[in-house]
Amino acid sequence: MHNIAEHGRSGGGGLTIIPEDRKPVPRRQFTKLLTLTGLAALATGAWVFLRARRSKHDPEIVVASAGEIPVGGFKIFTYPTDVQPCILLRTAPDTYVAYSRLCTHNSCPVFYKPEENVLFCPCHGGVFSASDGSVLQAPPPRPLPRITIEWRGSNLVATGVMKS
Ligand code: FES
Numbered sequence: 001m002h003n004i005a006e007h008g009r010s011g012g013g014g015l016t017i018i019p020e021d022r023k024p025v026p027r028r029q030f031t032k033l034l035t036l037t038g039l040a041a042l043a044t045g046a047w048v049f050l051r052a053r054r055s056k057h058d059p060e061i062v063v064a065s066a067g068e069i070p071v072g073g074f075k076i077f078t079y080p081t082d083v084q085p086c087i088l089l090r091t092a093p094d095t096y097v098a099y100s101r102l103c104t105h106n107s108c109p110v111f112y113k114p115e116e117n118v119l120f121c122p123c124h125g126g127v128f129s130a131s132d133g134s135v136l137q138a139p140p141p142r143p144l145p146r147i148t149i150e151w152r153g154s155n156l157v158a159t160g161v162m163k164s
Helices: 025-051
Strands: 003-008 016-017 060-064 072-079 086-094 094-098 111-113 117-119 127-129 135-137 146-152 157-164
Touching: 060 072, 060 086, 086 146, 094 157
Parallel strands: none
Antiparallel strands: 003 016, 060 157, 072 086, 086 094, 094 146, 111 117, 117 127, 127 135, 146 157
């Protein structure tokens, strides 16, 4: 099938036949394509950014195995060295998150309160979100550094420290 379009000024008033496969893309379809391309670029950029924030020297250490921690439970471990305490939380059946255990105010150890889904610092009352480590109540000035964890078979492995 072909479309017939009026020829421009240089063509002397004739008609041009445009093959179907060279028809312009409708605006709505073009916008949709542009949006999807933009989202893909954004996702790729975010992944690259997050990977770049991890230290290249962080070790990979098994910190727990499947079923070891009950839902609402936690496990204390050290990472990336033996003198840096961290806490691994199981906040839902399939959700595990890990953070440095040292409060960003004066480095007191934080404690998990699963009923409130927070990490609490007893020294000066600081509170962090157990979902993302963000500060919910001062005085801590920064979120808790997050420890990246990945499943390797039936083991949970710490793979890096996210810098905030
Ligand atoms: S050390 Fe945690 S609130 Fe001060």
